[in-house]
Amino acid sequence: MPNFSAMRRIACLTLAVPTALLAQTRASAPKAQAPRDSFALTAPLPADPAVKMGTLPNGIAYYIRKNAKPEKRAELRLVVNAGSILEDDDQRGLAHFVEHMAFNGTKSFAKNDIVKYLESIGVRFGADLNAYTSFDETVYILPVPTDSAGILDKSFRFLGDVASGVLFDSTEVVAERGVVLSEWRNGLGAGERLRDKQFPVIFKGSRYAERLPIGKPAILEGANPGPMRRFWRDWYRPDLMAVIAVGDADPAEVERLIRRTFAPIPPRTTKRARTLATVPPHDSTLVSIATDKELTSSSVGVLWKRPGRVARTVGDLRADLLDRLYNTMINQRFSELALKPETPFAGAGAGSGGFVRGSEFNSLDANAKEGKLLESLQALLTEAERVQRHGFLASELDRARTNLLRAYERAYTERDKTPSGAFVSAYIGHFLQGEAMPGIAFEYAAVQKLLPTVTVAEVNALAQARSGAANRVVTVTLPEKEGLRVPTEAEVRAVFGTVLAANIAPYAETVAEGALVASPPSPGRVVNERTIPAHNITEWTLANGVRVLVKPTDFNADQIQMTGWSPGGASMVSDQDVFKTSLTPVVIAQGGVGSFSTIDLRKKLTGKVAQVQPSIADLSEGVSGGASPRDLETLLQLTYLRLTAPRADSTVFKATMQQFETVLKNKDANPAAVFSDTVQVTLAGGHPRVRPLTLDMLQELKLDDMLAIYKERFSDAGDFTFVFVGNIDLAVLKPLAEQWLGSLPSSGRKETPRDVGPKQFTGTIDKQVRKGIAPQSQTALLLAGVGPWSREEAYVLSSLGELLEMRLLDRLRESLGGTYSVNVSTGFSRRPRQEWQVVISYGSAPEKADTMFAAVQQELDSLRRVPPTAAEVERVREQQRRELEVARKQNGYWVGAIRSRAENGDPLDAIGGEEQQFASLTPETLAAAAKRYLHEANRARFVLLPEKP
Template sequence: MVRFPLFLSLLVSATFVWAQPVPKPKTSASKASSSALNLNLPIPVDPAVKVGKLPNGLTYYIRKNVEPKNRAELRLVIRAGSVLETDNQQGLAHFMEHMEFNGTKNFPKNELVNFLQTAGVRFGADLNAYTGFDETVYQLPVPTDSVKLFREAFQILEDWAHNATIDPTEVDKERGVVLEERRLGRGAGQRMRDQYFPALLNNSQYSKRLPIGTEQVLTTFRPETLREFYKDWYRPDLMAVIAVGDFDTKEVEGIIREKFSRIPVVKNPKPRTEYEIPAHKDTKVVIVTDPEQPNTVIQVIYKRPEIKEKNLNDLREGIKRGFFNTMLGNRIQELTQRSDPPFLGGYSNYSDFLGNLDAFTSIAVAKEGNVEKAIRAVLDENARVKQFGFTATELARAKQEFMTNVEQAYSERNKTRSANYVNEYVQNFTDKEPYTSIEFYYDFLKKVQDGIKLDEVNTLVDLFIHNDNRAVIVMAPEKDKAKLPTKEQILTYIDESGKGLTAYEDKTLSSPLIAKMPTGSPVVDAKKINDINVTEWKLKNGVRVILKPTDFKNDQILFSANSLGGTSLYDFKDFQSARFSSTLAAMGGTGEYSQIQLGKFLSGKQVSVYPYVGELSEGINGSAAPKDLETAFQLIYSYFTQPRKDADVVKGFLSNQRSGLQNQINTPTPAKVFQDTVAVTLGNNNPRRQPLKPDDLDKIDLDRALKIYEERFANGGDFTFFFVGNFKEEQLKPLVEKYLGGLPASDKTEKFKDLEIRAPKGQLSKTVYRGLDPKASVQLVYSGDITWSPETATQLDALGEVLEIKLLEKLREEEGGVYGVGASAAYAKYPVPRYTFRINFGCSPDNVEKLIAKTQELINDLKQKGALPADIAKFKAETRRETEVQLKDNQFWLGYLQNQYYNGDAPDEVLHEKEQLDKVTVESTKAAANQYFGSNYIRLVLMPEKKQ
């Protein structure tokens, strides 16, 4: 897998770039002063991490961590990536990553993947790797409750480090896979990036060494050239082994020393050049267009030398930058909530960049292609900070948000998952990023936060914004090329930004969320399901509440609610008003609070509540820290009983939506056209499955939408609420009775209306011809009715997994025709029990028919013989291992319980998984293949445009 830094992902995006969401944290900072601290001291490393170095130069990081239990996250990190390639090696750092899965000394050919799948480790989802400009990282999550398997995992890491076979036959087979991965990345973003990268990266080595490489090299390189890269850069002085998990630290250190000390020291190693991106005095302006670019994106990038955090003062400076980014992000987000927003999306942020640089980046997505208005709006906000600074109240909120996020991490320190730790140690090894304990950081923040004053945060803007080492990138649709401003005009917009500004006014509200507290109603019935520690309550007003207290997280309570009905109950003339009803209601805020004021009010609180209206149901989703649970209940009650109308915000939202939709019509991307075709086809051309168009928004009536919203949430007694997380029932009960028991309710119950939208019966084939690149997308869809039962669900899941295993073996490993392939079933009980089985992959247009034929051969083989016992065993192992972790996860339990009650299924069904898995056999997969790969078959293919 190729990995790009965050900045590059933003730059090549052909869709909207939105300002960062506002976090909602809380705490009161310590009164301790930073004056007593010696800020010149180095940042202390986390004492829980055992770091060592072998005589051959290999570094290792070991940390015991028991979440999740009986699991470990292992990494092999090579401080070498594509930037080190020679001209005739372009793409081989990434190719080498692929070859590590195609044969090593102890795991020939594909035995490595096969061995791990048998142990329940999924290829791609669990077992994976990525190659960047400066590093290559191999990811291996493994169980630790099997001593043999755990030791074998380290053997795999050692084999990757110096025992890759690089068999010429396997190299030639893998060429097709890597070329298909490269094909997937082609498109407008890639074409434009190829044009602006040399300017943005100032013709540095980074601009010439994209990890995916060149087609010429990938097609023609000799295996000896790949071995040369492996020999030069896969060496112990450039390697780190990272192990975090539920294991004995001394035992793991012994295994690492035993296995990795066997790697010999490289005599006269090739120097590892640290490439830089040279600074430049001028402003690089690049305007690029493409026929498949749907909107106009403007980026102003102020590059500066990378800030390396080494001592406590650097840590304090990083906190200041965090405050700055939060406050500026909030201001820019507010611009989208005007009646006439100046852009579709905007963003300004200071972060790391690439090589030796950081960058302050401002991005705007122009509305109706108005480059000047969009970029001036974002840059004016930067300039407003420069001229007037932030306000004291903004800084206070930013401090609250920052502190609460850290406070939450501190409270979860004994419940933090191993996967959350490993990246810190990867960054330490590859880029010398410091890692410290959350205990130290939390204490340090309490000591220094009060001492960070407004004026020192305000002065950061002078550090970030400057005229040298600046780049401006404009990406636009080809059809708008003649309308675009010149380079000189763009520079004028930038240099003249900030004229005629006034200071930002921080408008807040201090009223209570609920002016008149509700009159509650008590719990009148209670039932316990002991096997899964779930309690059911029935309130006097009819509300049903399902509770599962857990200790999986210290600072997390998740909740949801649902009621049947949704947009299905409304005629098509009200469809658009109904489908947008919850969105428009939430945009108004709630009670007396506008959306902006509500965000400010919730600063310092770890709480979120979102109402929704779907097709078959409506409800609430949300989360809260235990200390903010009453605020969450007040928000729930408020969203039910006092939605707020804000015509100006809605007007601006719909204006932006129209502009965005019009862009998609004017310059439809191949992927969007294909997705729309798939949706319309599977929806049997039903009016409710048509792509959203600008004139559909004209059918939205705000008053009607709010009326529909009120109707959907008028009867609280028809709702079931679910709470999962760190709470005690006796503490939750008064809040439930007061706020949920106070919801308006009646005895009336509703059900959804079956709109009779089904995938078409019989066989159907559609080919869409869109796109300039020689790439195709394939979706093969089977559908039909099912008998709803746990056994049906398990058999469908098994069928998807065993087919996907075989498709990867055949289409990827044998044919080299795809990079990835998916096969899975979706199934639902409502509106009627149905399944949809999809197979999808991308490939060369020349291979479409061959690969579809190979897929059908595999399906026919399953129908005739059933799945191989070995593949069934892999499915069972993967399912069992996944469930072990899920049973200790709040999010899993919330979704699971909601589904079980929604469908009327047994709440304790998850405890009987083994019984269902035992029913998966060769014969059952044969029967399932014959039943579910039936006569209802739809073939959908995206092909490039036919050349005239």
């Protein structure tokens, strides 16, 4: 089943598709109008006054916005209104290849010079510096610091080169073929094969069916500069480009740099027409039925195509609100159905949006239980038909409207805390399609006026656009396996008639009454209080033993994050029960809390922003969640209920087990799943606590047993610690903590986690896994050992991993062209044993797996023998320093830092000190670390290869 909402995300990276909500023309409401007329349905959506827009004489557009979140950073983009849809027949895949070549040599930067420069100022290649190519556009992404002279100038110079000075050196083109082919290879598998069967149906008669951005391997294998340069010359031209700069920089200086860099680019006197591809309408339903031997589940989708809409007026904004309300309400019904064992699907949903330029969709999708495809299609259509015949209830609309308004309210509250990257997609959409960008202040004011005027009848009327045979496509996918019958097209079509002829009753609901906590407990009290001035942390000890750590921040206006834990976890249960323990939090949380089922709880929390979820890890159990400051008490109440009033729901339990079965029945058809399980079991050496979940193991699960495990782990809060970080008023939180945390039951239990898990592997392991039919390979290489842990040593190991990743990316990708990406991760455990690991993973062509491994070994040997250069070490340090600058202004960083210190018994005033660690990192320290950690005394190599050589 295609993910319709992501069809524009097919090339390199995720494409943030602009929504109609943000669409905008350049026009502003006339100043003479009265304010009330600004929200008339015919009124144009105004331009956000915070954005400076302009067009250079050569046709290049620009967008500039000053925004100080994060500080000392800017998000730069070069947007090219050209993608794979414009390729000639001999250029299939070369629009994307051009994007790669922009990083392989321009008139101002030799191969990879821009990558190395940006890495030297703290920008990671891939994670930060990147680009993507879609059907209709190509976007270059540069997030850069702004606090050093020359960085913006050099960054704009690179983007200017992309627009006017890519070299297309033939040697570099040949070298890059392997990288692009590796990216193509990464996309192979069941999803790719199903897409190739479905797209000709979904895009019937459209050029979109034959212009996937990744292109044709035959063309990529023989790619040469000629056709590539022709694409760049035809489509990388000023009238098709825009520059976007959002961040903590002087707008006047940014505009000066843009003009100086881009204005000299000459306009084109001869231009190929930039035509727009279309998706032709059709009167009847199209059906695609596809199977694949590696598919792990069955799915069915119904798609109604429609012409694309560009919002220009307040009325257009209102129409978008109606769409969102409809989808919210019907999705709520689908989620309720998924909690019933008799429902034929494990999950379902409705959506709307755009998937290619000028074409949008409404959709219904379901993940069917095995053998229940036609029944799932009938259930989807029945619910849609129920809305069409009987409509939604007024109570459903009230809840959806309240939650949508609250979402806008939160966005408005955070308007001065919004990260720069969040603005970029709106400006891209404005340039490419004229999509609105009125800004949150106007949108929130408009929504406050518009939402109360929406009626149930109006939302119900939208059901007409989600019915009928015209422009309808049905997609059916299922595993290719013995005994699983494939439905015929006639059977699929017959379901529509069955639903239309059926007697469908109106939707009915019940809403649970009463307070979230029926009988509030007697509050406890704070018996000890102290502060850690260095980090503005307050510590309370409650009479029941609960410890509370609080750090107020102003990083976000409408956010509080919370985590709570106690030592013990799964280590305290028997070997045979450990897998039950890992599933227990999910199963019990699905039942709701107290007297409220999951469905009732969702309704009860309408308009509130608060959620808490339980978890049981190896060494601890706990809860995590967050809330808006105004819903802080609800956060504490939910925490109290999660610990004291778990709700075991036998009906939901049965439905949840069926959902697990749907996932597990064909899991072993997935090569990645088989590979992962093999790595896990092999490294554990057959330890009984490491068992991949199977259908047979599901039969051992009993709800009463899981509830008993849950209560045993959570019923005694005496050794719990809670951390709260965010926009917190201590005077407000303290009595709430006394009421809801101070009243938690406690017997004074103090647990110490047991060391019961598998030991670190030793020796040499070489294992091949033959699974899958695609010509692709995946390698996981592990180095391991034991040694004394220290925070400094863990930091050095992590830094060594970063250096190694840089080296391997340069060797395996840039020099050998053998892979698209390399990942190196490190870990140094402190509890229950002091052990370390280095994990290296990468993909390649199957026939190159051994060659790539030999290259990795050579790089390991090189780092052991020769110290890294000072420049390499500086690149590592600068990236760490820049990331820390941003992280320290985020609540999540402090939640993690405080928990790490508190959980390990370290002093809280010792948080920080990273700058001293950075300063201590030298070529000599990394060279010594390479000798300690990059040896192969304990080495495991796992290689996933196709079934047939």
